[in-house]
Amino acid sequence: SAVISQKPSRDICQRGTSLTIQCQVDSQVTMMFWYRQQPGQSLTLIATANQGSEATYESGFVIDKFPISRPNLTFSTLTVSNMSPEDSSIYLCSVAPSSELSYNEQFFGPGTRLTVL
Amino acid sequence: EDQVTQSPEALRLQEGESSSLNCSYTVSGLRGLFWYRQDPGKGPEFLFTLYSAGEEKEKERLKATLTKKESFLHITAPKPEDSATYLCAVQARRNYGQNFVFGPGTRLSVLP
Known part of the structure; x- marks a missing residue:
């Protein structure tokens, strides 16, 4: 299994500002993902962070709002840009060691709890 | 549109009282179905992970079909943990x- 850490664990931000969330894994992994979990709801996949190329965004999410970096196989960042209260959520990073089409396991980080005032 | 629903929304069991959680899905071409636990x-x-109809997997008190x-997700003789x-x-x-779609979840409480 992989050990995943996220920074910050929580933050309170003002409307219109941006926040960058970091995800660090203790081993090299092929696939890294970013999810959002809004209060009382389930997880929604935002994008796949690809090492050395642009992230692949799911329907409804765009790079301008959620720019993602992945400079190497153990680290990624997600930025939430021009925040509004609707962006208040828990943001989770996950990794999958396998690059096969069906991912047997995803390991999730502890999440970053974001509140936008 | 791909959809996942889960029932019941919440379930309260006594320790040792077996039960099942349901996950219903609508998807055009299933690549895999996954169960997760969230504390x-x-x-x-x-x-x-389950890939095809008829598949079953077990882990301790849990069995997925x-x-x-x-x-x-069948839970046999559950414990508070x-x-x-x-x-x-x-x-x-x-x-x-990647097209992962999560259901809303079932909140399980097991009372001692």
Whole structure:
């Protein structure tokens, strides 16, 4: 299994500002993902962070709002840009060691709890 | 549109009282169905992956089964430490994106 850490664990931000969330894994992994979990709801996949190329965004999410970096196989960042209260959520990073089409396991980080005032 | 629903929304059991959680899905081309456990304030923890109808997997007191339209997570003789939210997710076959869709979860409480 992989050990995943996220920074910050929580933050309170003002409307219109941006926040960058970091995800660090203790081993090299092929696939890294970013999810959002809004209060009382389930997880929604935002994008796949690809090492050395642009992230692949799911329907409804765009790079301008959620720019993602992945400079190497153990680290990624997600930025939430021009925040509004609707962006208040828990943001989770996950990794999958396998690059096969069906991912047997995803390991999730502890999440970053974001509140936008 | 791919959809995942779970029932019941919440379930309260006495220790030792076996039960099942349901996950119903609508997807055009199932790549895999996943069960996760999520404790409060933590990220989901992987339990099982099922790929085809008729498949079953077991882990301790948990057993997951899959049909063409739904999956069941059977909990045998649960203990208080089994209390958590259980999430079901599907991955659909698409040409773009990873297409993971999570259900809303079932909150399980096991009382001693």
